[in-house]
Amino acid sequence: DIQMTQSPSSLSASVGDRVTITCRASQGISNSLAWYQQKPGKVPNLLIYGASTLQSGVPSRFSGSGSGTDFTLTINNLQPEDVATYYCQKYYSAPRTFGQGTKVEIK
């Protein structure tokens, strides 16, 4: 089965910073990669699908890139409301594995 590895597991950045989170698949998954944001105590929310397509309503400071095995979620101009844990997920075929998550905090 394909494993999904995220890094870092946590990060702390200042408001206005650019933040980058990576997700690596143990085998190629084309662009069938989604990113989710989970705020404390809340249900996860789909941010990006197809590795780079922003879900409706998601602020444009979020972007995704990558294909094959290496993917990136970038948050430009980090805002206090972006404090959350971010997860990647391969979704084209089962098992639809999640990465272990990256917790983003504000310095």
Next chain:
Amino acid sequence: QVQLQQWGAGLLKPSETLSLTCAVFSGSFSGFNWTWIRQPPGKGLEWIGEINDSGKTNYSPSLKSRVTISVDTSKNHFSLKLSSVTAADTAIYYCAKLGVIGTEYWGQGTLVTVSS
């Protein structure tokens, strides 16, 4: 707008069977995979398994021996059973809809605690 509403027992003893049901409101029930995901307290998301409207299932390899997911298309419901639970199965359990763009809709989550 699809809505998922889930329910089931929140407190179990070790060796009992976890049972949760999820109802789907609005939108089509056909043509999608209906999924269960869990999250132990303070930890990450774990995909448990899924079923489509034809009853075809896929399960996590690590849970496959204990998991059964079923569907009742007449009620737009799908259900999860996890047998022989232990404290390690304590988690928030989510039902969700997997579409072509990923896991787009989620239930509200049910905290299931396993304790003697």
